[in-house]
Amino acid sequence: NAGVMQNPRHLVRRRGQEARLRCSPMKGHSHVYWYRQLPEEGLKFMVYLQKENIIDESGMPKERFSAEFPKEGPSILRIQQVVRGDSAAYFCASFRDRDEKLFFGSGTQLSVL
Amino acid sequence: GDSVTQMEGPVTLSEEAFLTINCTYTATGYPSLFWYVQYPGEGLQLLLKATKADDKGSNKGFEATYRKETTSFHLEKGSVQVSDSAVYFCALNDHQAGTALIFGKGTTLSVSS
Numbered sequence: 001n002a003g004v005m006q007n008p009r010h011l012v013r014r015r016g017q018e019a020r021l022r023c024s025p026m027k028g029h030s031h032v033y034w035y036r037q038l039p040e041e042g043l044k045f046m047v048y049l050q051k052e053n054i055i056d057e058s059g060m061p062k063e064r065f066s067a068e069f070p071k072e073g074p075s076i077l078r079i080q081q082v083v084r085g086d087s088a089a090y091f092c093a094s095f096r097d098r099d100e101k102l103f104f105g106s107g108t109q110l111s112v113l
Numbered sequence: 114g115d116s117v118t119q120m121e122g123p124v125t126l127s128e129e130a131f132l133t134i135n136c137t138y139t140a141t142g143y144p145s146l147f148w149y150v151q152y153p154g155e156g157l158q159l160l161l162k163a164t165k166a167d168d169k170g171s172n173k174g175f176e177a178t179y180r181k182e183t184t185s186f187h188l189e190k191g192s193v194q195v196s197d198s199a200v201y202f203c204a205l206n207d208h209q210a211g212t213a214l215i216f217g218k219g220t221t222l223s224v225s226s
Contacts, residue, residue: 033214040218045215093157102157102159104158106154
């Protein structure tokens with residue numbers, strides 16, 4: 001019973017490039033959350049998705065960031081034209097309705113040079 | 114808006130010492146409260162939870178009691194081990210405000226033998 005799978009674990013990009021972070025939720029989970037963790041800070045909510053729907057994107061920066069969760073395949077967090085300030089750990093979590101339990105992936109560490 | 118405030122770390126203890134990590138919250142409704150733990154290089158794992166006032170969550174020797182009168186959910190353990198070294202996050206889910214967990218900044222615990 002695989003957990004939440006995120007890849008890559010580490011991603012290095014130069015300023016101006018695009019970053020694509022992937023998240024496969026646990027089997028049977030149809031809700032996905034993305035969080036960003038900056039050094040010395042807690043996790044900040046970014047976006048909440050269900051299959052083919054963005055439910056809440058109130059935590060997403062208005063520009064350069066987008067997220068999707070297609071009917072088939074993983075959820076994708078896309079950052080265009082990355083800047084150094086985007087360097088952070090990005091965590092995905094999938095949600096189990098019956099007990100409000102969030103299951104987290106191991107995260108993707110994005111480093112922007 | 115809703116928020117979670119944790120004591121700042123790092124907390125450094127010797128093995129078998131008593132642990133308290135303070136957590137207070139602000140919420141508009143009647144939130145569920147959680148403690149998550151993050152071991153080095155891993156994602157967050159649910160440690161314990163409480164869903165209503167006076168509930169006590171417990172797991173692996175850790176305990177926290179939901180105190181509505183003081184809006185607190187302090188984490189305690191009677192005798193810490195080296196393996197408890199990790200970052201601990203307090204979080205809330207205010208069902209009136211949506212389903213995204215709101216996290217504190219995290220408290221780093223370092224236990225030495």
